[in-house]
Amino acid sequence: MESKRFRSAVSILVCLALVAIAGGRAHAEKIDGIVAVVDDTIIMVSDLEERMKELGAPADSKKVERQVLELMVEDIVVRKIYTSLGLPPVSEQEAQDLSEKSGMTVRDAGSYIRKAALMEMMVRSRVVVTENMIRSHYENQPQYRGRDSVRLNQILIRKDSAKAARALDELNAGKPFAEVAGRYSDVLSSGSADIGWVAVEDLSEELRASMKAEKPGDVVGPLSVSGYTAFYQLIERGVHGARPLEEVRNEITADLQKKYQLEAFNHWLKKMMSQYFIGIYI
Template sequence: MRFQSAVSVLFCLVMLAIAGGRARAEMIDGIVAVVDDTIIMVSDLEERMEELDAPKNNKNAERQVLELMVEDIVVKKIYDSLGLPPVGEDEAEDLVKKSGMSRRDAESYIRKAALMDMMVRSRVVVTENMIRNYYESQEQYRGKESVHLNQILIRGDGAKAAKARAELDAGRPFAEVAKQYSDVLSSGGADIGWVAVADLSEEVSRALSTTEPGDIVGPLSMNGYQAIYQLVERGVHREKSLSEVRDEIADTLQKKHQLEAFNHWLKKMMSEYFIGIYL
Protein backbone atom coordinates (compact mmCIF):
# COMPACT_ATOMS: atom_id res chain seq x y z
CA MET A 1 0.00 0.00 0.00
CA ARG A 2 1.34 3.36 -1.03
CA PHE A 3 0.90 5.17 2.26
CA GLN A 4 3.12 8.20 2.31
CA SER A 5 4.42 9.72 5.50
CA ALA A 6 2.37 12.85 4.96
CA VAL A 7 -0.76 10.74 4.83
CA SER A 8 0.25 8.98 8.02
CA VAL A 9 0.54 12.32 9.77
CA LEU A 10 -2.81 13.44 8.39
CA PHE A 11 -4.53 10.24 9.46
CA CYS A 12 -3.07 10.46 12.97
CA LEU A 13 -4.30 14.05 13.27
CA VAL A 14 -7.77 12.94 12.20
CA MET A 15 -7.84 10.16 14.77
CA LEU A 16 -6.54 12.41 17.55
CA ALA A 17 -9.12 15.02 16.71
CA ILE A 18 -11.92 12.47 16.92
CA ALA A 19 -10.68 11.26 20.29
CA GLY A 20 -9.82 14.67 21.64
CA GLY A 21 -13.28 16.07 22.34
CA ARG A 22 -15.43 18.81 20.86
CA ALA A 23 -12.69 21.46 20.57
CA ARG A 24 -10.41 19.21 18.52
CA ALA A 25 -13.29 17.71 16.53
CA GLU A 26 -13.86 21.14 15.03
CA MET A 27 -10.51 20.70 13.21
CA ILE A 28 -11.89 17.88 11.05
CA ASP A 29 -15.54 18.87 10.71
CA GLY A 30 -14.89 19.64 7.02
CA ILE A 31 -13.29 16.29 6.12
CA VAL A 32 -15.57 13.54 4.76
CA ALA A 33 -13.03 11.25 3.06
CA VAL A 34 -9.33 10.66 2.48
CA VAL A 35 -7.80 8.76 -0.45
CA ASP A 36 -4.07 8.39 0.19
CA ASP A 37 -2.87 12.03 0.06
CA THR A 38 -6.14 13.45 -1.33
CA ILE A 39 -8.78 14.95 0.95
CA ILE A 40 -12.48 15.35 0.18
CA MET A 41 -14.12 18.17 2.13
CA VAL A 42 -17.77 18.70 2.99
CA SER A 43 -17.81 21.58 0.52
CA ASP A 44 -16.51 19.25 -2.22
CA LEU A 45 -19.29 16.78 -1.49
CA GLU A 46 -21.95 19.50 -1.43
CA GLU A 47 -20.72 20.85 -4.76
CA ARG A 48 -20.81 17.36 -6.32
CA MET A 49 -24.28 16.67 -4.88
CA GLU A 50 -25.55 19.87 -6.48
CA GLU A 51 -23.83 19.09 -9.77
CA LEU A 52 -25.50 15.66 -9.90
CA ASP A 53 -28.84 17.08 -8.71
CA ALA A 54 -28.81 14.52 -5.89
CA PRO A 55 -31.50 14.79 -3.18
CA LYS A 56 -30.49 16.98 -0.25
CA ASN A 57 -30.42 15.84 3.38
CA ASN A 58 -30.38 12.24 2.24
CA LYS A 59 -27.64 10.17 3.86
CA ASN A 60 -27.87 7.35 1.33
CA ALA A 61 -27.50 9.78 -1.56
CA GLU A 62 -24.57 11.50 0.16
CA ARG A 63 -22.85 8.17 0.68
CA GLN A 64 -23.36 7.12 -2.94
CA VAL A 65 -22.02 10.40 -4.29
CA LEU A 66 -19.04 10.29 -1.91
CA GLU A 67 -18.19 6.75 -3.01
CA LEU A 68 -18.36 7.92 -6.63
CA MET A 69 -15.96 10.75 -5.81
CA VAL A 70 -13.56 8.31 -4.14
CA GLU A 71 -13.72 6.00 -7.16
CA ASP A 72 -13.00 8.88 -9.54
CA ILE A 73 -9.96 9.87 -7.48
CA VAL A 74 -8.61 6.32 -7.50
CA VAL A 75 -9.20 6.03 -11.26
CA LYS A 76 -7.23 9.22 -11.86
CA LYS A 77 -4.40 8.01 -9.63
CA ILE A 78 -4.20 4.69 -11.51
CA TYR A 79 -4.44 6.47 -14.85
CA ASP A 80 -1.64 8.88 -13.97
CA SER A 81 0.53 6.12 -12.45
CA LEU A 82 0.46 4.25 -15.77
CA GLY A 83 1.84 7.26 -17.57
CA LEU A 84 -1.21 7.66 -19.79
CA PRO A 85 -1.56 11.06 -21.51
CA PRO A 86 -3.75 13.72 -19.91
CA VAL A 87 -7.33 13.80 -21.15
CA GLY A 88 -7.43 16.12 -24.14
CA GLU A 89 -9.60 19.22 -23.90
CA ASP A 90 -11.12 18.65 -27.34
CA GLU A 91 -11.98 15.03 -26.54
CA ALA A 92 -13.60 15.99 -23.25
CA GLU A 93 -15.55 18.89 -24.74
CA ASP A 94 -16.78 16.70 -27.59
CA LEU A 95 -18.10 14.15 -25.11
CA VAL A 96 -19.76 16.91 -23.06
CA LYS A 97 -21.59 18.14 -26.17
CA LYS A 98 -22.69 14.67 -27.25
CA SER A 99 -23.74 13.33 -23.85
CA GLY A 100 -24.71 16.39 -21.84
CA MET A 101 -22.54 15.24 -18.93
CA SER A 102 -20.33 17.62 -16.96
CA ARG A 103 -16.69 18.22 -17.88
CA ARG A 104 -15.61 16.38 -14.71
CA ASP A 105 -17.75 13.34 -15.56
CA ALA A 106 -16.54 13.40 -19.16
CA GLU A 107 -12.88 13.30 -18.10
CA SER A 108 -13.57 10.47 -15.63
CA TYR A 109 -15.46 8.52 -18.31
CA ILE A 110 -12.56 8.88 -20.75
CA ARG A 111 -10.06 7.68 -18.15
CA LYS A 112 -12.22 4.67 -17.28
CA ALA A 113 -12.68 3.80 -20.95
CA ALA A 114 -8.92 3.95 -21.51
CA LEU A 115 -8.25 1.72 -18.50
CA MET A 116 -10.95 -0.71 -19.60
CA ASP A 117 -9.36 -0.96 -23.05
CA MET A 118 -5.98 -1.58 -21.53
CA MET A 119 -6.89 -3.93 -18.70
CA VAL A 120 -9.95 -6.02 -19.59
CA ARG A 121 -11.19 -5.64 -23.18
CA SER A 122 -8.99 -8.37 -24.68
CA ARG A 123 -9.91 -10.75 -21.86
CA VAL A 124 -13.64 -10.78 -22.59
CA VAL A 125 -14.79 -13.39 -25.11
CA VAL A 126 -18.40 -13.65 -26.31
CA THR A 127 -19.26 -17.15 -27.56
CA GLU A 128 -21.95 -18.28 -29.98
CA ASN A 129 -23.80 -20.02 -27.13
CA MET A 130 -23.86 -16.77 -25.15
CA ILE A 131 -25.34 -14.94 -28.15
CA ARG A 132 -27.99 -17.61 -28.74
CA ASN A 133 -28.99 -17.77 -25.05
CA TYR A 134 -29.35 -14.00 -24.94
CA TYR A 135 -31.45 -14.06 -28.12
CA GLU A 136 -33.77 -16.70 -26.67
CA SER A 137 -34.14 -15.02 -23.28
CA GLN A 138 -34.73 -11.36 -24.15
CA GLU A 139 -38.28 -10.08 -24.58
CA GLN A 140 -37.45 -7.89 -27.60
CA TYR A 141 -36.26 -10.92 -29.54
CA ARG A 142 -38.93 -13.39 -28.49
CA GLY A 143 -41.47 -14.40 -31.09
CA LYS A 144 -45.16 -13.50 -30.90
CA GLU A 145 -48.17 -15.59 -31.78
CA SER A 146 -48.77 -14.50 -35.35
CA VAL A 147 -50.69 -15.24 -38.52
CA HIS A 148 -49.48 -15.14 -42.11
CA LEU A 149 -52.30 -13.63 -44.19
CA ASN A 150 -53.49 -12.90 -47.69
CA GLN A 151 -55.77 -9.86 -47.85
CA ILE A 152 -58.36 -8.22 -50.08
CA LEU A 153 -59.45 -4.68 -49.17
CA ILE A 154 -62.41 -3.17 -51.00
CA ARG A 155 -63.30 0.45 -50.33
CA GLY A 156 -66.86 0.53 -48.90
CA ASP A 157 -68.56 -1.52 -51.65
CA GLY A 158 -70.48 -4.37 -50.07
CA ALA A 159 -71.74 -5.75 -53.39
CA LYS A 160 -68.21 -5.86 -54.84
CA ALA A 161 -66.92 -7.58 -51.71
CA ALA A 162 -69.73 -10.16 -51.87
CA LYS A 163 -68.89 -10.89 -55.52
CA ALA A 164 -65.20 -11.32 -54.66
CA ARG A 165 -66.10 -13.73 -51.87
CA ALA A 166 -68.37 -15.71 -54.20
CA GLU A 167 -65.51 -16.19 -56.66
CA LEU A 168 -63.22 -17.33 -53.86
CA ASP A 169 -65.85 -19.85 -52.71
CA ALA A 170 -66.05 -21.08 -56.28
CA GLY A 171 -62.39 -21.98 -56.09
CA ARG A 172 -60.74 -19.10 -57.90
CA PRO A 173 -57.19 -18.49 -56.52
CA PHE A 174 -57.04 -15.80 -53.85
CA ALA A 175 -54.19 -13.96 -55.61
CA GLU A 176 -56.23 -13.64 -58.84
CA VAL A 177 -59.32 -12.39 -57.04
CA ALA A 178 -57.21 -9.88 -55.11
CA LYS A 179 -55.68 -8.45 -58.28
CA GLN A 180 -59.13 -8.00 -59.80
CA TYR A 181 -61.07 -6.69 -56.81
CA SER A 182 -58.75 -5.32 -54.12
CA ASP A 183 -58.33 -1.53 -53.90
CA VAL A 184 -55.18 -1.96 -51.79
CA LEU A 185 -52.39 -4.40 -52.63
CA SER A 186 -49.26 -4.99 -50.56
CA SER A 187 -46.22 -4.93 -52.87
CA GLY A 188 -48.53 -5.58 -55.78
CA GLY A 189 -50.10 -8.71 -54.31
CA ALA A 190 -52.42 -10.12 -51.67
CA ASP A 191 -49.73 -11.41 -49.31
CA ILE A 192 -49.34 -9.03 -46.34
CA GLY A 193 -46.91 -11.31 -44.49
CA TRP A 194 -46.87 -12.07 -40.79
CA VAL A 195 -49.04 -10.08 -38.39
CA ALA A 196 -48.97 -10.48 -34.60
CA VAL A 197 -52.35 -11.64 -33.31
CA ALA A 198 -52.14 -8.95 -30.64
CA ASP A 199 -52.00 -6.31 -33.39
CA LEU A 200 -55.20 -7.46 -35.11
CA SER A 201 -58.53 -5.82 -34.42
CA GLU A 202 -60.80 -7.73 -32.09
CA GLU A 203 -63.19 -8.58 -34.94
CA VAL A 204 -60.45 -9.93 -37.25
CA SER A 205 -58.77 -11.82 -34.42
CA ARG A 206 -62.06 -13.46 -33.46
CA ALA A 207 -62.86 -14.38 -37.07
CA LEU A 208 -59.44 -15.98 -37.56
CA SER A 209 -59.31 -17.73 -34.19
CA THR A 210 -60.72 -21.06 -35.43
CA THR A 211 -59.39 -21.03 -38.99
CA GLU A 212 -56.99 -23.49 -40.54
CA PRO A 213 -54.43 -22.72 -43.26
CA GLY A 214 -56.30 -22.07 -46.50
CA ASP A 215 -59.51 -20.96 -44.78
CA ILE A 216 -61.11 -17.65 -45.81
CA VAL A 217 -63.01 -15.19 -43.59
CA GLY A 218 -64.98 -12.08 -44.50
CA PRO A 219 -66.04 -9.70 -45.77
CA LEU A 220 -65.45 -7.84 -42.48
CA SER A 221 -66.17 -4.12 -42.08
CA MET A 222 -62.96 -2.24 -41.21
CA ASN A 223 -62.58 1.54 -41.19
CA GLY A 224 -64.57 2.10 -44.36
CA TYR A 225 -63.27 -1.02 -46.10
CA GLN A 226 -64.60 -4.51 -46.67
CA ALA A 227 -61.82 -6.95 -45.77
CA ILE A 228 -61.42 -10.59 -46.79
CA TYR A 229 -58.60 -12.68 -45.35
CA GLN A 230 -57.08 -16.02 -46.11
CA LEU A 231 -54.97 -17.73 -43.47
CA VAL A 232 -51.71 -18.96 -44.98
CA GLU A 233 -50.18 -20.25 -41.73
CA ARG A 234 -50.04 -19.48 -38.05
CA GLY A 235 -47.26 -19.80 -35.51
CA VAL A 236 -44.70 -17.97 -33.40
CA HIS A 237 -42.96 -15.41 -35.58
CA ARG A 238 -39.91 -13.29 -34.75
CA GLU A 239 -39.49 -9.85 -36.23
CA LYS A 240 -35.74 -10.43 -36.59
CA SER A 241 -33.81 -13.66 -37.00
CA LEU A 242 -30.73 -14.47 -34.95
CA SER A 243 -28.49 -13.82 -37.96
CA GLU A 244 -29.95 -10.31 -38.31
CA VAL A 245 -29.21 -9.35 -34.71
CA ARG A 246 -26.09 -11.44 -33.99
CA ASP A 247 -23.70 -8.46 -34.22
CA GLU A 248 -26.03 -6.29 -32.13
CA ILE A 249 -26.23 -8.93 -29.38
CA ALA A 250 -22.49 -9.63 -29.49
CA ASP A 251 -21.80 -5.92 -28.98
CA THR A 252 -24.28 -5.74 -26.07
CA LEU A 253 -22.73 -8.76 -24.36
CA GLN A 254 -19.19 -7.52 -24.99
CA LYS A 255 -19.93 -4.21 -23.29
CA LYS A 256 -21.81 -5.87 -20.41
CA HIS A 257 -19.05 -8.35 -19.57
CA GLN A 258 -16.30 -5.78 -20.09
CA LEU A 259 -17.98 -3.50 -17.56
CA GLU A 260 -18.36 -6.36 -15.07
CA ALA A 261 -14.70 -7.32 -15.51
CA PHE A 262 -13.58 -3.71 -15.19
CA ASN A 263 -15.59 -3.14 -12.01
CA HIS A 264 -14.06 -6.30 -10.52
CA TRP A 265 -10.56 -5.15 -11.50
CA LEU A 266 -11.16 -1.63 -10.17
CA LYS A 267 -12.46 -2.95 -6.84
CA LYS A 268 -9.29 -4.99 -6.48
CA MET A 269 -7.11 -1.97 -7.34
CA MET A 270 -8.94 0.24 -4.85
CA SER A 271 -7.98 -2.14 -2.07
CA GLU A 272 -4.36 -1.06 -2.61
CA TYR A 273 -5.13 2.52 -1.58
CA PHE A 274 -5.78 3.93 1.86
CA ILE A 275 -9.41 5.03 1.77
CA GLY A 276 -11.04 6.59 4.81
CA ILE A 277 -14.70 7.66 4.72
CA TYR A 278 -15.94 9.70 7.68
CA LEU A 279 -19.52 10.40 6.70
Protein backbone atom coordinates (compact mmCIF):
# COMPACT_ATOMS: atom_id res chain seq x y z
CA MET A 1 0.00 0.00 0.00
CA GLU A 2 2.79 2.36 0.94
CA SER A 3 4.57 1.46 -2.30
CA LYS A 4 1.46 2.40 -4.30
CA ARG A 5 1.15 5.69 -2.46
CA PHE A 6 4.83 6.39 -3.06
CA ARG A 7 4.56 5.66 -6.78
CA SER A 8 1.45 7.80 -7.04
CA ALA A 9 3.20 10.67 -5.31
CA VAL A 10 6.18 10.37 -7.65
CA SER A 11 3.89 10.24 -10.68
CA ILE A 12 2.08 13.41 -9.56
CA LEU A 13 5.42 15.15 -8.98
CA VAL A 14 6.64 14.14 -12.41
CA CYS A 15 3.42 15.27 -14.11
CA LEU A 16 3.66 18.66 -12.46
CA ALA A 17 7.30 18.96 -13.55
CA LEU A 18 6.46 18.01 -17.13
CA VAL A 19 3.67 20.58 -17.23
CA ALA A 20 6.16 23.15 -16.01
CA ILE A 21 8.60 22.15 -18.76
CA ALA A 22 5.91 22.37 -21.42
CA GLY A 23 4.80 25.76 -20.17
CA GLY A 24 8.37 26.96 -20.12
CA ARG A 25 8.88 25.91 -23.72
CA ALA A 26 5.72 27.72 -24.77
CA HIS A 27 7.16 30.93 -23.33
CA ALA A 28 10.63 30.25 -24.83
CA GLU A 29 12.05 30.03 -21.30
CA LYS A 30 14.42 27.33 -20.14
CA ILE A 31 13.04 25.44 -17.12
CA ASP A 32 15.18 22.94 -15.18
CA GLY A 33 12.67 20.08 -15.30
CA ILE A 34 12.75 16.39 -14.46
CA VAL A 35 14.02 13.96 -17.11
CA ALA A 36 14.07 10.76 -15.04
CA VAL A 37 13.08 9.32 -11.67
CA VAL A 38 14.46 6.27 -9.83
CA ASP A 39 12.26 5.72 -6.76
CA ASP A 40 12.96 8.81 -4.65
CA THR A 41 15.90 10.04 -6.75
CA ILE A 42 15.29 12.63 -9.47
CA ILE A 43 17.48 13.48 -12.47
CA MET A 44 17.05 17.04 -13.68
CA VAL A 45 17.68 18.52 -17.12
CA SER A 46 20.73 20.31 -15.71
CA ASP A 47 22.11 16.99 -14.36
CA LEU A 48 21.81 15.42 -17.80
CA GLU A 49 23.39 18.42 -19.51
CA GLU A 50 26.30 18.36 -17.06
CA ARG A 51 26.83 14.62 -17.64
CA MET A 52 26.68 15.06 -21.43
CA LYS A 53 29.28 17.80 -21.20
CA GLU A 54 31.49 15.72 -18.92
CA LEU A 55 31.44 12.83 -21.41
CA GLY A 56 31.98 15.10 -24.41
CA ALA A 57 28.73 13.83 -25.93
CA PRO A 58 27.10 15.80 -28.78
CA ALA A 59 24.41 18.01 -27.29
CA ASP A 60 22.23 17.89 -30.42
CA SER A 61 21.83 14.09 -30.56
CA LYS A 62 18.61 12.83 -28.97
CA LYS A 63 19.79 9.23 -29.31
CA VAL A 64 23.01 9.93 -27.41
CA GLU A 65 21.10 12.00 -24.87
CA ARG A 66 18.83 9.03 -24.18
CA GLN A 67 21.80 6.65 -23.87
CA VAL A 68 23.55 8.93 -21.39
CA LEU A 69 20.36 9.27 -19.35
CA GLU A 70 19.92 5.49 -19.24
CA LEU A 71 23.50 5.16 -17.97
CA MET A 72 22.74 7.73 -15.27
CA VAL A 73 19.65 5.76 -14.24
CA GLU A 74 21.67 2.54 -14.14
CA ASP A 75 24.33 4.20 -12.01
CA ILE A 76 21.68 5.33 -9.49
CA VAL A 77 20.32 1.79 -9.25
CA VAL A 78 23.82 0.40 -8.76
CA ARG A 79 24.41 2.92 -5.94
CA LYS A 80 21.16 1.93 -4.26
CA ILE A 81 21.90 -1.79 -4.48
CA TYR A 82 25.47 -1.25 -3.31
CA THR A 83 24.32 0.75 -0.30
CA SER A 84 21.49 -1.68 0.55
CA LEU A 85 24.01 -4.54 0.78
CA GLY A 86 26.04 -2.64 3.36
CA LEU A 87 29.17 -2.49 1.22
CA PRO A 88 31.77 0.10 2.26
CA PRO A 89 31.41 3.51 0.58
CA VAL A 90 33.80 4.22 -2.29
CA SER A 91 36.21 6.86 -1.03
CA GLU A 92 37.07 9.91 -3.08
CA GLN A 93 40.73 8.91 -2.96
CA GLU A 94 39.98 5.40 -4.25
CA ALA A 95 38.01 6.81 -7.17
CA GLN A 96 40.67 9.44 -7.82
CA ASP A 97 43.46 6.84 -7.91
CA LEU A 98 41.56 4.69 -10.43
CA SER A 99 40.71 7.78 -12.48
CA GLU A 100 44.39 8.70 -12.78
CA LYS A 101 45.39 5.17 -13.78
CA SER A 102 42.58 4.56 -16.27
CA GLY A 103 41.84 7.99 -17.69
CA MET A 104 38.13 7.74 -16.83
CA THR A 105 36.39 10.48 -14.87
CA VAL A 106 36.28 10.29 -11.07
CA ARG A 107 32.52 9.73 -11.28
CA ASP A 108 32.94 6.84 -13.73
CA ALA A 109 35.75 5.40 -11.62
CA GLY A 110 33.49 5.31 -8.57
CA SER A 111 30.75 3.62 -10.60
CA TYR A 112 33.24 1.07 -11.94
CA ILE A 113 34.41 0.20 -8.40
CA ARG A 114 30.85 -0.34 -7.20
CA LYS A 115 29.96 -2.50 -10.21
CA ALA A 116 33.13 -4.56 -9.81
CA ALA A 117 32.29 -5.21 -6.15
CA LEU A 118 28.74 -6.26 -7.01
CA MET A 119 29.98 -8.49 -9.83
CA GLU A 120 32.43 -10.16 -7.46
CA MET A 121 29.69 -10.75 -4.89
CA MET A 122 26.81 -11.76 -7.15
CA VAL A 123 28.08 -13.57 -10.25
CA ARG A 124 31.80 -14.25 -10.35
CA SER A 125 31.76 -17.52 -8.43
CA ARG A 126 28.82 -18.75 -10.50
CA VAL A 127 30.59 -18.53 -13.86
CA VAL A 128 32.42 -21.72 -14.85
CA VAL A 129 34.55 -21.98 -18.00
CA THR A 130 34.68 -25.57 -19.24
CA GLU A 131 37.23 -27.35 -21.41
CA ASN A 132 34.72 -27.53 -24.27
CA MET A 133 34.19 -23.76 -24.09
CA ILE A 134 37.94 -23.16 -24.22
CA ARG A 135 38.46 -25.48 -27.21
CA SER A 136 35.49 -24.07 -29.10
CA HIS A 137 36.77 -20.53 -28.64
CA TYR A 138 40.28 -21.55 -29.69
CA GLU A 139 39.07 -23.31 -32.84
CA ASN A 140 36.87 -20.41 -33.90
CA GLN A 141 39.33 -17.55 -33.44
CA PRO A 142 41.57 -16.97 -36.49
CA GLN A 143 44.28 -15.16 -34.49
CA TYR A 144 45.28 -18.48 -32.91
CA ARG A 145 45.54 -20.35 -36.21
CA GLY A 146 48.07 -17.98 -37.74
CA ARG A 147 47.81 -16.24 -41.11
CA ASP A 148 49.15 -16.82 -44.59
CA SER A 149 52.40 -14.86 -44.58
CA VAL A 150 55.55 -14.13 -46.53
CA ARG A 151 59.05 -13.49 -45.30
CA LEU A 152 60.70 -10.72 -47.32
CA ASN A 153 63.96 -8.96 -48.05
CA GLN A 154 63.49 -5.26 -48.76
CA ILE A 155 65.36 -2.40 -50.43
CA LEU A 156 64.06 1.17 -49.96
CA ILE A 157 65.63 4.04 -51.90
CA ARG A 158 64.40 7.56 -51.16
CA LYS A 159 63.87 9.95 -54.12
CA ASP A 160 66.97 8.98 -56.12
CA SER A 161 66.03 7.54 -59.50
CA ALA A 162 69.65 7.08 -60.61
CA LYS A 163 70.47 5.12 -57.47
CA ALA A 164 67.32 3.01 -57.91
CA ALA A 165 68.30 2.31 -61.54
CA ARG A 166 71.76 1.10 -60.49
CA ALA A 167 70.23 -1.17 -57.85
CA LEU A 168 67.84 -2.60 -60.43
CA ASP A 169 70.68 -3.25 -62.88
CA GLU A 170 72.61 -5.20 -60.22
CA LEU A 171 69.54 -7.22 -59.24
CA ASN A 172 68.86 -8.05 -62.90
CA ALA A 173 72.50 -9.07 -63.24
CA GLY A 174 71.96 -11.65 -60.51
CA LYS A 175 73.83 -9.94 -57.68
CA PRO A 176 72.76 -11.23 -54.23
CA PHE A 177 69.84 -9.19 -52.92
CA ALA A 178 71.45 -8.70 -49.50
CA GLU A 179 74.60 -7.23 -51.08
CA VAL A 180 72.61 -4.84 -53.27
CA ALA A 181 70.58 -3.80 -50.23
CA GLY A 182 73.74 -3.12 -48.27
CA ARG A 183 75.01 -0.80 -51.00
CA TYR A 184 71.82 1.01 -51.96
CA SER A 185 69.01 0.72 -49.38
CA ASP A 186 68.36 3.82 -47.30
CA VAL A 187 66.46 1.76 -44.73
CA LEU A 188 67.66 -1.52 -43.21
CA SER A 189 66.15 -3.54 -40.37
CA SER A 190 68.93 -3.94 -37.78
CA GLY A 191 71.45 -3.67 -40.60
CA SER A 192 69.70 -6.35 -42.65
CA ALA A 193 67.42 -6.42 -45.68
CA ASP A 194 65.31 -9.13 -43.99
CA ILE A 195 62.14 -7.52 -42.63
CA GLY A 196 60.75 -10.81 -41.31
CA TRP A 197 57.28 -12.26 -41.69
CA VAL A 198 54.39 -10.14 -42.97
CA ALA A 199 50.79 -11.35 -43.25
CA VAL A 200 49.73 -11.42 -46.90
CA GLU A 201 46.56 -9.48 -46.08
CA ASP A 202 48.68 -6.71 -44.56
CA LEU A 203 50.64 -6.12 -47.77
CA SER A 204 49.69 -3.24 -50.04
CA GLU A 205 47.36 -4.23 -52.84
CA GLU A 206 50.11 -3.71 -55.43
CA LEU A 207 52.69 -5.77 -53.57
CA ARG A 208 50.18 -8.51 -52.77
CA ALA A 209 49.29 -8.81 -56.46
CA SER A 210 52.97 -8.80 -57.48
CA MET A 211 53.82 -11.52 -54.95
CA LYS A 212 50.91 -13.78 -55.85
CA ALA A 213 52.80 -16.07 -58.26
CA GLU A 214 56.36 -15.49 -57.05
CA LYS A 215 58.61 -18.27 -55.77
CA PRO A 216 61.29 -18.04 -53.07
CA GLY A 217 64.23 -16.08 -54.46
CA ASP A 218 62.14 -14.07 -56.93
CA VAL A 219 62.45 -10.27 -56.89
CA VAL A 220 59.60 -7.78 -57.28
CA GLY A 221 60.07 -4.11 -58.11
CA PRO A 222 60.53 -1.30 -58.53
CA LEU A 223 57.38 -0.24 -56.62
CA SER A 224 56.49 3.14 -55.19
CA VAL A 225 56.04 2.95 -51.40
CA SER A 226 55.46 6.12 -49.35
CA GLY A 227 58.02 8.22 -51.20
CA TYR A 228 60.52 5.38 -51.66
CA THR A 229 61.42 3.18 -54.60
CA ALA A 230 61.09 -0.36 -53.25
CA PHE A 231 62.35 -3.81 -54.26
CA TYR A 232 61.33 -7.01 -52.51
CA GLN A 233 62.66 -10.53 -52.58
CA LEU A 234 60.50 -13.45 -51.42
CA ILE A 235 62.42 -15.59 -48.93
CA GLU A 236 59.67 -18.06 -48.01
CA ARG A 237 55.91 -18.51 -47.62
CA GLY A 238 53.96 -20.12 -44.82
CA VAL A 239 51.39 -19.82 -42.09
CA HIS A 240 52.94 -17.65 -39.42
CA GLY A 241 51.84 -16.66 -35.94
CA ALA A 242 49.95 -19.84 -35.02
CA ARG A 243 49.79 -20.39 -31.26
CA PRO A 244 49.20 -23.82 -29.67
CA LEU A 245 46.27 -24.22 -27.31
CA GLU A 246 48.42 -24.77 -24.23
CA GLU A 247 50.21 -21.48 -24.86
CA VAL A 248 46.97 -19.49 -24.89
CA ARG A 249 44.83 -21.55 -22.52
CA ASN A 250 45.11 -19.12 -19.61
CA GLU A 251 44.50 -16.14 -21.90
CA ILE A 252 41.36 -17.74 -23.33
CA THR A 253 40.10 -18.77 -19.90
CA ALA A 254 40.49 -15.21 -18.59
CA ASP A 255 38.77 -13.74 -21.67
CA LEU A 256 35.82 -16.14 -21.40
CA GLN A 257 35.46 -15.56 -17.67
CA LYS A 258 35.29 -11.81 -18.23
CA LYS A 259 32.81 -12.22 -21.08
CA TYR A 260 30.40 -14.51 -19.24
CA GLN A 261 30.75 -12.70 -15.93
CA LEU A 262 29.78 -9.46 -17.64
CA GLU A 263 26.83 -11.12 -19.38
CA ALA A 264 25.68 -12.66 -16.10
CA PHE A 265 26.09 -9.38 -14.24
CA ASN A 266 24.14 -7.41 -16.86
CA HIS A 267 21.35 -10.00 -16.69
CA TRP A 268 21.31 -9.81 -12.89
CA LEU A 269 21.35 -6.00 -12.93
CA LYS A 270 18.47 -5.90 -15.41
CA LYS A 271 16.40 -8.08 -13.08
CA MET A 272 17.30 -5.88 -10.12
CA MET A 273 16.36 -2.71 -11.99
CA SER A 274 12.88 -4.11 -12.59
CA GLN A 275 12.31 -3.90 -8.83
CA TYR A 276 12.67 -0.12 -8.84
CA PHE A 277 10.22 2.52 -10.00
CA ILE A 278 11.99 4.03 -13.02
CA GLY A 279 10.55 6.76 -15.17
CA ILE A 280 12.35 8.30 -18.16
CA TYR A 281 10.67 11.34 -19.68
CA ILE A 282 12.60 12.20 -22.86
